[in-house]
Amino acid sequence: SSIPHPGPPLPPSLQCFIHPSPVRYPGPPHRRGQLKPCYLLNAASLLPVLALGVEEGDRVLDLCSAxxxxALAILQTADPALLCCNEMDPHRRDWLAKTLESFIPQSLSRTxxxxxxxxxxxxxxxxxMYDKVLLDAPCSNDRSWLFSGPGGEQRGAVRLRERARLPTLQTQLLRSALAAVRxxxxxxxxxxxxxxxxNQEVVEAVLNTSPGVELQDLEEELALPLQEHFTFTPLGHTPSLGLLVVPQQGQTWGPMFLSRIKRIH
Ligand SMILES: C[S@@+](CC[C@H](N)C(=O)[O-])C[C@H]1O[C@@H](n2cnc3c(N)ncnc32)[C@H](O)[C@@H]1O
Known part of the structure; x- marks a missing residue:
């Protein structure tokens, strides 16, 4: 069923539909040369896209894109002059290429x-080089454990080792994202x-060591208007280092953390 449109900050061009029950819903299959009608997404994944606020003619970088x-949601919110989708992992890049091929019409292929x-x-x-950069960073994503199949214990040990390295990687990616933006x-x-x-500690570390950048408040712009749809948890820091959506019974969107930083000079 269609989500009743909550008005701003959701642009009318961003069409969202919701399954009436919280089930794992099969996506439409990939067919070469055919565009798909819908992309399955956790609704909280739209929040970073809305926070990015892409406007017509913007040069946009999606730094970790697969x-x-x-990227698809960005293209539904506005007509950027350029959307560069970057992905380092070759297998995931193939996946990204399939997504783009399945959803993006020829008329946008140059963008x-x-x-x-x-x-x-x-x-x-x-x-x-860019007006807006989305850094949707690799993270410990514990929700995906639910869907990772058998052999969980061994994979768990690998995941715990990888997890220890994530804050350093995320900090380096965030510094790089800030360098890419004008x-x-x-x-x-x-x-x-x-x-x-x-989340908060990565943002704090980068703010404390990067001159010429400023944290932006998302409370009034996003959390207040969308509080009926998402459960935002206070982060106990003033000003707030970002927004955190926590899944709840009956409101299963998230987890999702987002923070916006402006480059002043
Ligand atoms: C959370 S996922 C991105 C999801 C994507 N934004 C979306 O909405 O579909 C993070 C991605 O970052 C990629 N990644 C990890 N390390 C990276 C790096 N150093 N440079 C670029 N991408 C990287 C991972 O392969 C993964 O595909």
């Missing part, structure tokens, strides 16, 4: 490019974890 759900850089050095190679432009940092060390 499988491409947020959207795919690149394969390590996001940690992207900001050096294309310094100041003065006056914004970076949205998002994760789908509840982990404080991957």
């Amino acid at each position: 499988p491409g759900g947020k 959207v490019t795919v690149s394969n850089q390590d996001g940690r050095i992207f900001g050096q190679s294309e310094a100041g 003065p006056g432009g914004v970076v949205v940092y998002s994760t789908c974890t509840l982990s404080r060390s991957e």
